[in-house]
Amino acid sequence: MSNTLNGVFKKRKNSYVKGALGQMVNVSVDVPSKVNRQTNADRISRYTKNGFDWNKWSLPIVAQLPNQEQYLLDGDHRRHMYKQFHPEATEMPAWLIDVATVEEFHNLFVEINSTGRKNVNSDESFVHMVLAGDKKALTLKSQLINCGVSVNGSPEEGGTVGADSSRHVKINSFKRALK
DSSP states (O other), X not given: OOSSOOSOOOOOTTOOOOSOOOEEEEEETTOOBSSOOOOOHHHHHHHTTTOOOTTTOXXXXXXXXXXXXXXXXXXXXXXXXXXXXXXXXXXXXXXXXXXXXXXXXXXXXXXXXXXXXXXXXXXXXXXXXXXXXOXXXXXXXXXXXXXXXXXXXXXXXXXXXXXXXXXXXXXXXXXXXXX
């Protein structure tokens, strides 16, 4: 995410603020999910190989129906990480939102986890790995410089890594070429 918007934001005729701002609350660590994805212990182990890090943990989202039933909407892996490292806890912090129907719940699940998100691409990730001092990424940076090319992961200062040139390559293509 950059500090400036690239392009022109097109406001649609029927766009408006929907719903209400949620709130941070404590919920049961056993709040049920509703048709959630499989939760994999090996993924949680990878995420927590260096322990539980509050700086990387974000609040799970819990949806509340008009009848006060609550369901975990997003964050089952985060919930299980929390439970693993806080075994005595009966509650955990969560972001509580109100939903009108179960159909709205499922629609939000799709938007939050699929259609309404953009994960970083490999070039963006590589630039941040270099800036974080990752040894393998720094080696690749040296190789980029030696080849006279660079990887662009952001339009902002520091967002291009490698040679001072306008010849950009994709990091995955560069790795394949090295092999």
